[in-house]
Amino acid sequence: MSATFEKSMEEMSRLSPKERDAKIKELDKLCICPRCPTYIGTGEKMITFCARGKSKIIKNEKGCLCPTCPVQSRLGLRWMYYCTKGSGMEQAGMK
Ligand code: SF4
Numbered sequence: 001m002s003a004t005f006e007k008s009m010e011e012m013s014r015l016s017p018k019e020r021d022a023k024i025k026e027l028d029k030l031c032i033c034p035r036c037p038t039y040i041g042t043g044e045k046m047i048t049f050c051a052r053g054k055s056k057i058i059k060n061e062k063g064c065l066c067p068t069c070p071v072q073s074r075l076g077l078r079w080m081y082y083c084t085k086g087s088g089m090e091q092a093g094m095k
């Protein structure tokens with residue numbers, strides 16, 4: 001069975017803040033936001049918005065690569081535009 005987002009978050013919630021940080025840094029290696037038309041040219045440096053939450057810089061949605069990102073399936077994410085709409089937790093109404 002594929003991971004559900006709720007289950008992934010339950011597992012994440014058992015990690016210490018330090019372990020959670022390390023986990024997000026691992027996801028950074030897989031995040032494809034830097035190749036996204038919404039991201040390119042904005043000057044944004046942050047990535048992995050699905051875990052970190054909205055960008056303070058990105059405002060204009062020009063397409064989203066999240067549905068093809070390996071992090072999406074790894075965490076059971078099912079949303080898009082995390083940079084403008086908020087993290088998976090936020091879009092799931094869990095936060
Ligand atoms: S799902 Fe989107 S925001 Fe999350 S790591 Fe992948 S490309 Fe980045």
Ligand code: SF4
Binds near residue numbers: 039065066081082084
């Ligand atoms: S969250 Fe989606 S729209 Fe935003 S930069 Fe990443 S891939 Fe692009």
